[in-house]
Amino acid sequence: MFVQHDSHQTLSYRGAAGTTRAQDGDEGAGDSLEDAAHDEREHARERLREESGREPTEEEVSEWLRQQTEGY
Structure with a gap:
């Protein structure tokens, strides 16, 4: 954030x-760009964890990130 x-x-x-x-x-x-990508995935993981009340899978994190960037 x-x-x-x-x-x-x-x-x-x-x-x-x-x-x-x-x-x-x-x-x-x-x-680095790798640090930014890592931070973005961690943010997505944290958001999904808060929303679902459980640890999200890698597929769920990737899907959430895809949905967030789809309109750009």
């Missing part, structure tokens, strides 16, 4: 453990 802070629009990412990682300027420059 991305959160906007202050008027200079620093974005933070709240991880599954509740930790926050600022992404302002060069601080997030070390993140």
Whole structure:
């Protein structure tokens, strides 16, 4: 989940453990595309876990991600 802070629009990412990682300027420059994909899958897994009350399968996570990006 991305959160906007202050008027200079620093974005933070709240991880599954509740930790926050600022992404302002060069601080997030070390993140790779693989990291972003992993974070996206973890977000999907967390959402599905909350909705269903159980651990989702990989197929369910992939399907949820497909549905979310289908309109783009």
